[in-house]
Amino acid sequence: MKYIEEFRNADYAKTLAKAIAQQAHPGKHYRLMEFCGGHTHTIHRYGLPSLLPGNVEMIHGPGCPVCVLPIARIDKAIALATMPDVILCSYGDMLRVPGSGQQSLLQAKARGADVRMVYSVDDALTIAEQNPNKEVVFFAIGFETTTPPTAYVIKQAEKLHLTNFSVFCNHVLTPVAMDSLLQMQNVTTHPSSRACEGSPKRSGDPSQARDDVREAGSVNLDGFVGPAHVSIVIGSQAYETVSQKYNKPIVIAGFEPLDVLHSILMLIEQINDNRCCVEIQYTRAVTREGNLRSQMLMAEVLELRSSFEWRGLGFIPHSALQIKSAFANFDAEKRFNLPETAGVEHKQCDCGAILRGQKKPSDCKLFAKVCTPENPLGSCMVSSEGACAAVYAYGRAGAHA
Amino acid sequence: MCLAMPAQITKLLESERALVNLGGIQKEISTALLEHVTEGDYVILHVGYALTRLDEQEAQKTLGLFAEMMQGAATT
Numbered sequence: 132m133k134y135i136e137e138f139r140n141a142d143y144a145k146t147l148a149k150a151i152a153q154q155a156h157p158g159k160h161y162r163l164m165e166f167c168g169g170h171t172h173t174i175h176r177y178g179l180p181s182l183l184p185g186n187v188e189m190i191h192g193p194g195c196p197v198c199v200l201p202i203a204r205i206d207k208a209i210a211l212a213t214m215p216d217v218i219l220c221s222y223g224d225m226l227r228v229p230g231s232g233q234q235s236l237l238q239a240k241a242r243g244a245d246v247r248m249v250y251s252v253d254d255a256l257t258i259a260e261q262n263p264n265k266e267v268v269f270f271a272i273g274f275e276t277t278t279p280p281t282a283y284v285i286k287q288a289e290k291l292h293l294t295n296f297s298v299f300c301n302h303v304l305t306p307v308a309m310d311s312l313l314q315m316q317n318v319t320t321h322p323s324s325r326a327c328e329g330s331p332k333r334s335g336d337p338s339q340a341r342d343d344v345r346e347a348g349s350v351n352l353d354g355f356v357g358p359a360h361v362s363i364v365i366g367s368q369a370y371e372t373v374s375q376k377y378n379k380p381i382v383i384a385g386f387e388p389l390d391v392l393h394s395i396l397m398l399i400e401q402i403n404d405n406r407c408c409v410e411i412q413y414t415r416a417v418t419r420e421g422n423l424r425s426q427m428l429m430a431e432v433l434e435l436r437s438s439f440e441w442r443g444l445g446f447i448p449h450s451a452l453q454i455k456s457a458f459a460n461f462d463a464e465k466r467f468n469l470p471e472t473a474g475v476e477h478k479q480c481d482c483g484a485i486l487r488g489q490k491k492p493s494d495c496k497l498f499a500k501v502c503t504p505e506n507p508l509g510s511c512m513v514s515s516e517g518a519c520a521a522v523y524a525y526g527r528a529g530a531h532a
Numbered sequence: 533m534c535l536a537m538p539a540q541i542t543k544l545l546e547s548e549r550a551l552v553n554l555g556g557i558q559k560e561i562s563t564a565l566l567e568h569v570t571e572g573d574y575v576i577l578h579v580g581y582a583l584t585r586l587d588e589q590e591a592q593k594t595l596g597l598f599a600e601m602m603q604g605a606a607t608t
Contacts (some may be wrong), residue, residue: 146602280565415588416587424566
C-alpha cells in the first residue's frame, strides 16, 4: 500500500542502522522509551533491536490504552453489560481483557450478556438506532487518537434525539501520563542542555513522585520516541512543557520501521548535542498545532476528570476525560448505577511494572507459561499493542534487547 | 488502538462522509474531523474517521532524505 511499503524499505533501514551505530558514542548508554504500544509492536515485528548497537536500549512505555485501563473499570463495564436490556459495544481488544477474578466481557457474553464488538463508534450509534427498546452503551477507551470520534458521536446522538445511547467514557491523556512516568523517575534536571526555539521555559523541578509506585523502582530514560497518531490530534506542542520540565528530548515518530529508526537517530543526535527539543519525524501527518477541529470537538463535549486510575501508574490527577454535564444524558456513569469495585489483579501478573518500563515481559513468571495470547491473565498480553503480546508474537529473542 | 492506515479518498459523499480505497478495498468513512478534503487526497484512517490529510510532499521529503543518506553512505 502506498505510504506504507516505502517506509519498510530494507536498504534504507540498513542505512539508518549504520548511521545510528556511527552516531551512538561507544562509552554512553542510550535508554529510549517508545511511549506507544504501536511502536513496541513495530520494534519487535521488524526485529529492530537486532539492528541497533548494544548501547542503544529501547524500553516500552505505557501507551497501550487497553493495558493501562484499571481492572475496576473493566468490572464496571461487565456490570453494565449484565444489566437487563443493555447492549454493550466496544473495540475488539476490550472484550478479552480479564477483570477481577479473571472474568472478561467475552465470558459475560457467553453467559448471555449482549456484548458486541464494533470497528467504529459509528456502529454503536447505528445499533442504538436499530434497537430503540434497548439501552446501547459504548465502552469508550483510548488515548487522544480515539477520543475525537467519541466526542463527535455524542453530538450526533444529540442531533438525532437518541434517548437510548450512552458512552462509558475512559479516554485518557498522553502528555499527563508522560509527566507522571517521569515524576516516578524522580530525576534531577540538567540545566546545561539547550531548549529548542519556540519551546516554553522550564517550569521547575519535578515534584515528588507518589510513594506507592515509586517504591517499585524506577527507570532512567534519555528520551522518548513520541506517539504517532495521538500527535496528529494534539500536535507536537502538547509535549513541549513535559519535555522542558524533565529535560527529555521527544521525537514524534510514524509507526513504520523506517520511521522508528529515523526517530532513534534523531534522538541520539539531540542527546549527543545536548539539545532538548520536541521534534517531528512523522512530518507527513503531524504538525505543531495538531488537528484543531478535533481539539475543539473534544473541548466542547468532554472535560478533565479530577483524577483517574491507571494500571501501573496509580491515580493521576487530570489524566482522563469525562462527559460534560451538558451531555449528561449520554453519560453511562450518570445514567446507570454502577457498582464501586476495588478491582483485583492476578497476584503474579507484572503488567504494572512492565507498563512503567521497569520490567521486561520475560521477567514475569507468568509470561508465555500460563499467560499467552489465547489465555491472557493480564492486559499486556491481550492487546496487540501490549508489550507482552508483541514480544510473544515476534520472538522471545527480542525480549532481552 | 492507535493504529491507523493511509487511505485515498475516491469519492466525497453527503454529511461529511467519503469513500476510500484502502489497499484495494472500498470503505465508507467519516471526514467530520477534517476542515478540507478533496477526492484524491490521502488521509490517515482510524476507527472509521479520517484524522488528517497525509502531506504527500512531506512524505517524499522524508524518503528523499533516506535516499540521500544511502547515497552518502555508499560514497564514503
